[in-house]
Amino acid sequence: MNRRTTLGIFLITLAVRLAFGCHILIFPEGTLANDTPIYRQLAEALTHGQFPSLFRTPGYPFFLALTGGFPHSGVTATLLAQMLLECLTAVLLARIAWHLFQQSWAAIGAGWLYAFCPINAVLSSWMVSESLSIFLVVAAFYLALCHTSRLSLAAQTGCWIWATMTRPSGLLLPLIVCFFLLIQSRQHLKRWKGYAAVLVVYFFFVGLWVGFNYMRSGMPVLCTNPTVSFYIYEVPAVSTVDQLSWLRYIRTAVFKPKEYDQLIEHYEKGFIEEAFPGTQPKPKDLWFTMDDAQTIRQLDAIAAERTKGRLSTLIGIHLVGALQTIRPKWNSSGIATRLLDVFRLSLLMVATAILVWKRQWWLLAFFGTWILYALILPGPVGSWRFRSMAEPVLSVGIAAALTPLLRHWLTSRRRGPLSVARALSLSESARSET
Secondary structure, eight states: OHHHHHHHHHHHHHHHHHHHHHHHHHHHHOOOOTTOOOOOHHHHHHHHHHHSSSSSSSSHHHHHHHTOOOOSSOOHHHHHHHHHHHHHHHHHHHHHHHHHHHOHHOOOOOOOHHHHHHHHHHTTTTSSHHHHHHHHHHHHHHHHHOOOOOOHHHHHHHHHHHHHHHGGGGTHHHHHHHHHHHHHHHOOOHHHHHHHHHHHHHHHHHHHHHHHHHHHHSOSSSOHHHHIIIIIIIIIHHHHHHHSOOOHHHHHHHHOOOHHHHHHHHHHHHHHHHHHOOOOSOOOOSSGTTTTTTHHHHHHHHHHHHHHTOOOHHHHHHHHHHHHHSSSTTOOOHHHHHHHHHHHHHHHHHHHHHHHHHTHHHHHHHHHHHHHHHHTTTTTTOGGGGGGTTHHHHHHHHHHHHHHHHHHHHHHHHHHOOOOHHHHHHHHHHHHOO
């Protein structure tokens, strides 16, 4: 990949991010999501050597502290920093595609597909942790794929640690990446020691944070988010399944999200009645428990009893949550966002069919594992936001699958028409000869 291509991908990504976020930069109050005040307060606490939250981890508050995203301060610097991180992410994805497939069109396609990703473009103009987390994960992936020096191994480990401290749901991504890259690599003996060292150091530092939480709360957790979400969302979702048939549950969750949210809220209130009998006034919802270790343990025990023997139901509601996440849902969308999202999902289906036809099993297994992991963890109330972690590998996978068609289509304009099957066959033959 030459410098001109790299600069072009960087600039087009920046232009798209500015186009999606220009109104936020002009009217910054629109960037304040529900989590924003908590993140900003924690950023200020970090400057005093404190971190009082069990529910959040310090990765994104640390980024806000570095970019001046404190309470009552401006947000322009933070948002511009996030947009620049998105540009670097697009460039790194292009380089990853080049190293994996040694094809310039695959590299350009991966960079451009990510540049025009509407979900990640929207999120870069909000004060939420996705843009930082995705950049760190992609940077770690790039270092794991392309570099084996001690300095790059240290940088890779640092990226994985910071990424997990930003969004703990990515805890197992280092294992997924190292495992599949070790399978793909032709230098197994040379690489496995480096990957092993990265994972050992990574889990050591993650364990230190778990130990810190245990010392201050008696709970050996990375954060309390999964536990709190369990009794706020998953227990009500199980109750909803019991009330409705599975078919009605799926139809309501995927196609009637507002009605589904009302059902979850209704059964959450029922759980509050059960957990706090005779208490007046009763809590409006259970988010107040985020950092209350004693109440969390109490409610978790009740919730575990409520869902005892319901493992298959819990798996089912997570799978339905993945459908909710991947469906086109345009909370902050104009016509451009809708068209881009539909076009992207259409390309995904075509690319998957091509990879299956070409029997690219490693690529399918790697990207499929990553995407399933990213989509299934949000639980029963999946949202379009959670698709953001899957979008980088979607960009690389789609570009890799469609590159032979694009290259041979360009060739066919000079040599005459060429069928899709013939284009793929020629591409496979050329690859075998290489």
